[in-house]
Amino acid sequence: MKARQKRLVLVGLALVGVAGATTLALSALQSNISYFFSPSQVMASEHPTDAVFRVGGLVVKDTLARQEDGLTVHFKVTDNAAVVPVSYTGILPDLFSEGQGVVAKGRIGTDGVFYAEEVLAKHDESYMPPEVADTLQTAHVDGIVEQTTGANTPRSATQ
Secondary structure, X not given: OOHHHHHHHHHHHHHHHHHHHHHHHHHHHHHHOOXXXXXXXXXXXXXXXXXXXXXXXXXXXXXXXXXOOOOEXXXXXXXXXXXXXXXXXXXXXXXXXXXXXXXXXXXXXXXXOEEEEEEEXXXXXXXXXXXXXXXXXXXXXXXXXXXXOOOOOOOOOOO
16 A cells, blocks of 8 residues: 555544544433423423423422432422422432422423432522523513412512
8 A cells, every 4th residue: 555545544544433432422412411391391291201301490389298208209390380290209409498499300200290310409599590590580471370379479580
């Protein structure tokens, strides 16, 4: 083989290697991606049925219930337009509380309950995940009336 042919073979092998590495990186990123959906979108079945995704909103007051095992909790998440029941087995973040912003990552079950693998809570008094703030603002601007339970008082999206 001539020197020119050797260079072309090396360039070709390098391109195949780069293409292979790019394919592996993109497939790894695709398998780890989880999209955000609001409770309204989840209740409208706009979420993937076979993939992990995130749902976020406010934890509805008086819906937090712990099971006897001490690790499993059930609560509801709202965007002031729809409510999604969530089940989580594990230790909740210290800042998790009713009426506060939360993002849960997991899958929706056939029974309509979102089974969370991970729950994230806000980290200080004024923080809310951007996706949750946008969803709550949209629900507020669209004039959607928030669902209230029991003695809860309506709460605006800007509080």
